[in-house]
Amino acid sequence: MCGIAGLIHRGKSSNVGSELQGMLQALKHRGEDSTGYALYGDTDGKNFIMRFKVGENVGEGSSSVMEDVSVYDERKKIVDQTLSEMGAKIIKEERTLPYSLRYEVDYETKDLLDFSQRIESIPGVEILSMGKSLEVIKDLGNAKMVCDRYSLDKLVGTHAIGHARMATESGVDIKSAHPFWGYPFSDVSVVHNGQLTNYWNNRRVLENKGMRFMSECDSELIAVYIAQKMREGASLEEGMKDSLTGLDGVFTYFVATKDSLGMAKDTMAAKPLVLYESDDLVAMGSEEIAIRSVLPQEIDTYDPFDGEVKVWQI
Amino acid sequence: MANIKTSEKKSKAQSMGMHTEVLTGRTQQKFFNPDEAENFYYFGTYDVDFNKRTDLDVMNMSAPEANKEIDNLMSQGYGTIVIKNPQGKHSLGVGILNKLNLIFEGSLGYFGMGSCDGPIVRINGRVGWSCAENLMAGKVVIEKNAGSCFGAAIRGGDLICKGSVGARTGIDMKGGTIIIGGDAGAFTGFMMQRGRIIILGDVGINLGDSMYDGTIFVGGEIGSYGSDAVDAELTSSDQDWLKRKLKVAEIGEDFDVSKMKKIVAGKKLWNYDNLEPTEKKGAI
Numbered sequence: 001m002c003g004i005a006g007l008i009h010r011g012k013s014s015n016v017g018s019e020l021q022g023m024l025q026a027l028k029h030r031g032e033d034s035t036g037y038a039l040y041g042d043t044d045g046k047n048f049i050m051r052f053k054v055g056e057n058v059g060e061g062s063s064s065v066m067e068d069v070s071v072y073d074e075r076k077k078i079v080d081q082t083l084s085e086m087g088a089k090i091i092k093e094e095r096t097l098p099y100s101l102r103y104e105v106d107y108e109t110k111d112l113l114d115f116s117q118r119i120e121s122i123p124g125v126e127i128l129s130m131g132k133s134l135e136v137i138k139d140l141g142n143a144k145m146v147c148d149r150y151s152l153d154k155l156v157g158t159h160a161i162g163h164a165r166m167a168t169e170s171g172v173d174i175k176s177a178h179p180f181w182g183y184p185f186s187d188v189s190v191v192h193n194g195q196l197t198n199y200w201n202n203r204r205v206l207e208n209k210g211m212r213f214m215s216e217c218d219s220e221l222i223a224v225y226i227a228q229k230m231r232e233g234a235s236l237e238e239g240m241k242d243s244l245t246g247l248d249g250v251f252t253y254f255v256a257t258k259d260s261l262g263m264a265k266d267t268m269a270a271k272p273l274v275l276y277e278s279d280d281l282v283a284m285g286s287e288e289i290a291i292r293s294v295l296p297q298e299i300d301t302y303d304p305f306d307g308e309v310k311v312w313q314i
Numbered sequence: 315m316a317n318i319k320t321s322e323k324k325s326k327a328q329s330m331g332m333h334t335e336v337l338t339g340r341t342q343q344k345f346f347n348p349d350e351a352e353n354f355y356y357f358g359t360y361d362v363d364f365n366k367r368t369d370l371d372v373m374n375m376s377a378p379e380a381n382k383e384i385d386n387l388m389s390q391g392y393g394t395i396v397i398k399n400p401q402g403k404h405s406l407g408v409g410i411l412n413k414l415n416l417i418f419e420g421s422l423g424y425f426g427m428g429s430c431d432g433p434i435v436r437i438n439g440r441v442g443w444s445c446a447e448n449l450m451a452g453k454v455v456i457e458k459n460a461g462s463c464f465g466a467a468i469r470g471g472d473l474i475c476k477g478s479v480g481a482r483t484g485i486d487m488k489g490g491t492i493i494i495g496g497d498a499g500a501f502t503g504f505m506m507q508r509g510r511i512i513i514l515g516d517v518g519i520n521l522g523d524s525m526y527d528g529t530i531f532v533g534g535e536i537g538s539y540g541s542d543a544v545d546a547e548l549t550s551s552d553q554d555w556l557k558r559k560l561k562v563a564e565i566g567e568d569f570d571v572s573k574m575k576k577i578v579a580g581k582k583l584w585n586y587d588n589l590e591p592t593e594k595k596g597a598i
Contacts, residue, residue: 296401
């Protein structure tokens with residue numbers, strides 16, 4: 001089933017980590033195999049924030065193969081060495097969990113494709129997000145468990161999207177969890193609720209164009225599809241509108257960039273979405289109870305129609 | 315089914331399957347007896363007084379707890395119940411088979427007022443997916459917007475949304491009336507079998523797709539017609555009915571019904587299975 005939620009504050013920052021946690025926790029009955037956050041925090045915008053993993057969560061319910069922590073240490077060393085070779089300077093590093101790391105990196109580049117390809121050529125290493133504001137955090141368990149594990153409740157920023165997952169077409173692991181980074185674009189992330197039926201056809205076309213897929217989760221296609229459209233010069237909104245015909249299946253998805261948040265709903269309108277919109281806040285989720293966790297007062301909400309695409313700026 | 319026309323009243327009801335299983339101890343078949351007035355009500359329903367009013371705050375209640383408390387209040391004779399702080403909770407007010415004046419001060423989540431028979435309900439907020447699914451009788455009024463599958467499979471009663479509704483409104487409906495003050499999404503009236511839908515605003519693509527029967531009235535623009543949905547003449551009796559219905563529903567009383575479009579089933583799909591593949595193409 002899966003649940004998605006997102007919010008964007010316009011003209012101000014807020015405690016988006018805590019707010020999104022409340023929204024996703026309200027949707028936990030839609031799936032708690034894994035939960036993911038894409039948070040756009042307040043930063044000085046100088047350095048890249050790279051969230052990456054050197055292994056999988058192999059706890060209860062995971063479909064991943066057990067590895068020794070020493071393997072993770074070895075991969076981290078190779079990542080550090082590769083960064084150094086590329087001239088990227090690690091300003092700050094945090095290792096929340098043995099397999100999950102957060103680096104602040106001083107690196108001068110416009111195209112992250114080569115950078116990402118070199119890092120991800122290290123076996124077992126995946127960049128979860130790369131951006132000057134975006135941080136993708138995803139792991140097994142429900143929203144509160146992941147939030148507590150990564151101390152996300154104090155993160156202040158302008159907007160965020162998240163996903164509560166009930167695994168259906170791929171494994172219970174971090175690589176198949178949402179959000180997906182819009183590789184290789186800085187600060188682009190995607191969450192999706194639904195099923196895509198032309199995944200393999202699109203994947204083959206996009207891989208021939210040099211795009212990469214880390215999982216076999218159909219939702220990852222949306223991130224790669226939108227990223228490719230942007231690579232070809234389309235705006236975020238144009239890419240999303242194009243996806244209504246380019247992607248086949250049923251879907252409601254959100255895309256976020258450094259300064260915007262968008263939603264798209266397929267022409268069958270088969271997947272739910274409830275939306276609240278005011279001058280200073282947009283909040284949306286698979287169910288109204290998600291919005292109620294941040295806006296308990298009586299509010300006006302509505303369901304976007306079939307084939308609708310909307311984009312908001314901060 | 316036995317020959318209903320020649321059966322006695324009691325056996326006719328039994329022939330039509332109008333009986334219920336009583337699951338107390340040994341299962342018994344309890345048959346509907348049209349000569350006994352009390353049998354026009356469901357078992358376990360209550361004699362309530364509309365002038366006896368109370369509030370129920372469901373802020374800290376789960377949906378089953380809230381629904382059980384509504385039942386408890388009805389058993390005490392309360393005929394008017396005001397629900398405070400519904401907070402978008404799912405499945406509130408389901409399965410009420412009683413006359414009751416029920417008011418929600420706020421919004422409901424999914425499946426609100428499902429499978430009800432008889433209550434008069436006003437919701438001063440919005441509702442999520444599948445509101446009033448399988449409504450059999452009564453009236454449900456939503457002051458704001460509604461989600462998809464609004465009034466799915468209703469069999470009777472009036473379901474009114476003063477705002478806009480999502481996709482598949484009135485899917486598989488078998489009777490009753492759905493009235494929408496605003497716009498409606500795609501596949502409105504999908505596979506409807508009986509009943510009427512009135513939409514004062516615009517409607518999305520595939521209107522009335524594969525409808526077997528029933529009537530849809532649209533005041534605004536139509537995205538596209540679904541398979542086998544066709545225009546029909548809007549008669550003067552249609553207009554009289556529309557005016558009366560909109561007035562009773564307290565919605566669009568001044569609306570010019572003479573310009574509404576009337577959509578019905580072309581009924582070309584009725585014999586679909588008997589057609590050869592080449593004939594099917596011509597039928598659609």
